[in-house]
Amino acid sequence: MQYFAQFVKSIKGVARGRGKIFIKRRPIKDPTKKRQTLANRRSVWYNHRMKYIDVGGIKASKLALGCMRIADKPIENIARLVSAALDIGINLFDHADIYGGGKCEQLYGELIKNRPSLRERMVLQTKCGIMSGRYNLGYNHIIESVEGSLKRLNTDRIDILLLHRPDTLMRPEEIARAFDRLERDGKVLRFGVSNFSVMQTEYLQSVVNQKLYVNQMQLSPAFCPIIDAGINVNTSSPAAVDRDGGLLEYCRMRGITIQTYGTMQCEFTDESGYFYSGAFTTDAAKKKYFALNFCIDGLAQKYNTTKEAVAVAWILHHPANMQAVIGTTLDRHLTDYKDCCEVPLDDREWYEIYRAAGHTLP
Numbered sequence: 001m002q003y004f005a006q007f008v009k010s011i012k013g014v015a016r017g018r019g020k021i022f023i024k025r026r027p028i029k030d031p032t033k034k035r036q037t038l039a040n041r042r043s044v045w046y047n048h049r050m051k052y053i054d055v056g057g058i059k060a061s062k063l064a065l066g067c068m069r070i071a072d073k074p075i076e077n078i079a080r081l082v083s084a085a086l087d088i089g090i091n092l093f094d095h096a097d098i099y100g101g102g103k104c105e106q107l108y109g110e111l112i113k114n115r116p117s118l119r120e121r122m123v124l125q126t127k128c129g130i131m132s133g134r135y136n137l138g139y140n141h142i143i144e145s146v147e148g149s150l151k152r153l154n155t156d157r158i159d160i161l162l163l164h165r166p167d168t169l170m171r172p173e174e175i176a177r178a179f180d181r182l183e184r185d186g187k188v189l190r191f192g193v194s195n196f197s198v199m200q201t202e203y204l205q206s207v208v209n210q211k212l213y214v215n216q217m218q219l220s221p222a223f224c225p226i227i228d229a230g231i232n233v234n235t236s237s238p239a240a241v242d243r244d245g246g247l248l249e250y251c252r253m254r255g256i257t258i259q260t261y262g263t264m265q266c267e268f269t270d271e272s273g274y275f276y277s278g279a280f281t282t283d284a285a286k287k288k289y290f291a292l293n294f295c296i297d298g299l300a301q302k303y304n305t306t307k308e309a310v311a312v313a314w315i316l317h318h319p320a321n322m323q324a325v326i327g328t329t330l331d332r333h334l335t336d337y338k339d340c341c342e343v344p345l346d347d348r349e350w351y352e353i354y355r356a357a358g359h360t361l362p
């Protein structure tokens, strides 16, 4: 009897009823369904992996969340957005003193005030140097800007500080003094630049005492002059114009991380001649970027993921080891990006996306 009870217990799906023992029939296996199930499971435990890079000892996620567009969002929405970001492994949050006139940093400051434990899970990056009608990389402005960011963000340190744009009137010795003071006071841990050309970066690096770890640049399949110039070198194509001095190769050589912004952005005009700048996945932009959308849709199906993840994977696949800063303000959009580090694009597919965006090869 004891063995019989053990036997009954060991059969999966056993149910008792009206004094009889019923053994549930197992459904007949459908091989296609099994494949589907495995693919789904794969997307649950395989695709959610975030990858990280080392920024001078700071572990920063390859996918970062940009905070430029959140100024008019309610704090509850931002709390949900940040929570969704942390859930998928994002830890790098990109700000600037000017985003929303300071409101974007302030909203994060409120979040941190309400939940101080959030701060230790975040790598906070901010920028300085843009003012109304001018650029300013003077000593006083850098120091004042950082003090303001610290206050608004409600934190004692900025993890990474970027100079937002080059200032033709910059005096690198002043920047060096500002960096030294901010580092000595523990107010900034690591430094970098944004929208700087090769020579501007090299010049600044020759004067400051800290390594410049990051250069943040606009890059998407629809907008990639830093890639076009290298592909079209030695041709008379307008795409061959090198506007930044071979930045891609320079950053690879010097171990500077290119952080990309505007990952989903493009420029297009509608029938009335009205000019737009927006995401290439929107219905309005799909006309001009039909081939690009068709291509990334196909790859998204192939890899059982979303087109947003494929668009970011195109950036992350490049061996320059870039980080992608995305700027969605909605937690439901953010989760569309969660697979981006795991989409196994190959080099052929990378070129397919490049060409589908309208770029040609010589």
Ligand SMILES: NC(=O)c1ccc[n+]([C@@H]2O[C@H](COP(=O)([O-])OP(=O)(O)OC[C@H]3O[C@@H](n4cnc5c(N)ncnc54)[C@H](OP(=O)(O)O)[C@@H]3O)[C@@H](O)[C@H]2O)c1
Pocket: 065, 066, 067, 068, 069, 094, 095, 164, 194, 195, 216, 217, 260, 261, 262, 263, 264, 265, 278, 279, 281, 282, 308, 325, 326, 327, 328, 329, 330, 333
């Ligand atoms: N260093 C610089 O000079 C510089 C310049 C610009 C930006 N940045 C940084 O880079 C970050 C990202 O830039 P970005 O905001 O231009 O990036 P983005 O991710 O290319 O664009 C975000 C915008 O596209 C929309 N979007 C994204 N995916 C979409 C989809 N599938 N369907 C419809 N709309 C979609 C978002 O709308 P929803 O909010 O509705 O999702 C949002 O308005 C900024 O937040 C900022 O931190 C730096």
